[in-house]
Amino acid sequence: EIMKEKKKEDPLKLFEQVIVDLENLMRQNTTVTDFPVSLGGAYVNRGNIAQDVNDLEGALGWYTHAIKVVEPVVSQNERDIEARRALVAGLVGRAEVLERLGRYDEAIGELNRAKPLAHPNVDNCLRGLTDCYTKLRQPEKAEPFLRQLIALWKEQDGDQSPRYIQGLTSLGLNLLEQQKSNDAELLLRECLAICEKAQPDDWTTFHIKSLLGGSLLAQNNYADAESLLLAGYEGISEREDKIPPEAKPRLAEAIQRLVVLYDAWGKKDKAADWRKKQEKQPSKVPTSSEK
Numbered sequence: 001e002i003m004k005e006k007k008k009e010d011p012l013k014l015f016e017q018v019i020v021d022l023e024n025l026m027r028q029n030t031t032v033t034d035f036p037v038s039l040g041g042a043y044v045n046r047g048n049i050a051q052d053v054n055d056l057e058g059a060l061g062w063y064t065h066a067i068k069v070v071e072p073v074v075s076q077n078e079r080d081i082e083a084r085r086a087l088v089a090g091l092v093g094r095a096e097v098l099e100r101l102g103r104y105d106e107a108i109g110e111l112n113r114a115k116p117l118a119h120p121n122v123d124n125c126l127r128g129l130t131d132c133y134t135k136l137r138q139p140e141k142a143e144p145f146l147r148q149l150i151a152l153w154k155e156q157d158g159d160q161s162p163r164y165i166q167g168l169t170s171l172g173l174n175l176l177e178q179q180k181s182n183d184a185e186l187l188l189r190e191c192l193a194i195c196e197k198a199q200p201d202d203w204t205t206f207h208i209k210s211l212l213g214g215s216l217l218a219q220n221n222y223a224d225a226e227s228l229l230l231a232g233y234e235g236i237s238e239r240e241d242k243i244p245p246e247a248k249p250r251l252a253e254a255i256q257r258l259v260v261l262y263d264a265w266g267k268k269d270k271a272a273d274w275r276k277k278q279e280k281q282p283s284k285v286p287t288s289s290e291k
Helices: 002-028 034-052 056-076 081-100 104-118 123-135 139-157 162-177 181-198 203-218 222-238 249-265 268-279
Strands: none
Touching: 002 034, 034 056, 034 081, 056 081, 081 104, 081 123, 104 123, 123 139, 139 162, 162 181, 162 203, 181 203, 203 222, 203 249, 222 249, 249 268
8 A cells, every 4th residue: 555655656756856956957057048948847747737636826836937937038039939838838827727716817917928929829828818708707808819719710620610619609608798699690690500510419509509599589589589499498408418517507598598588578477387497407507608
């Protein structure tokens, strides 16, 4: 048992010894830029390990160390690709931890510092900025970063790819949160057409159908909204066992749209029936960034 425990600890101890060795080399050779970059990369990896075990304050410290040692190298030579990569990793790592701690404004600051250095690999920065502004309930600030992300995914993966579909869905939600129901309708119709061709039997296709119904509901187009909302609910419900745990609330949200529809339409009996279904659902409704 003791030997097993020692084997578990050894890799981390060895890694921390590498950090100590790199720190000593850097002190002894202050003019060699390779050492701070290597040390910064090691700090980032140590921060990743800490973050994986939910030691968020520890991770924050390691990422901060990485930024501190690598930033001077980048300031001297912005063309040093390895130094830029290590600095971006430190900044994005700090932003991830700050977001998990609910310190969204600070996370946004780090991501804005990382974004110009991260080109052309800006995915993580754009995602982080989108998530932070969404959690701050500032969808109008999230929208431009989300549009950049969608354009990037379309260029990289094509307009039938899961990432592109995910991006369009998120943008549809974003527009609905901004009460831009007409814009949301156009975008969600495009998204639904892609999904019905690329993944007709996937639960997310019916989620998008429910969202499209929600955009029509917001425009008081109750009759057209009803057919989409019912079809969306049925499709999600029939595929409930295929929905990943983090997306389970989509079914409750589909039901909620039907409650809102029938209340707004004056069909109180139907609203009451759907409200009974709603009461049986889990109470947690996540932010749109989780959708």
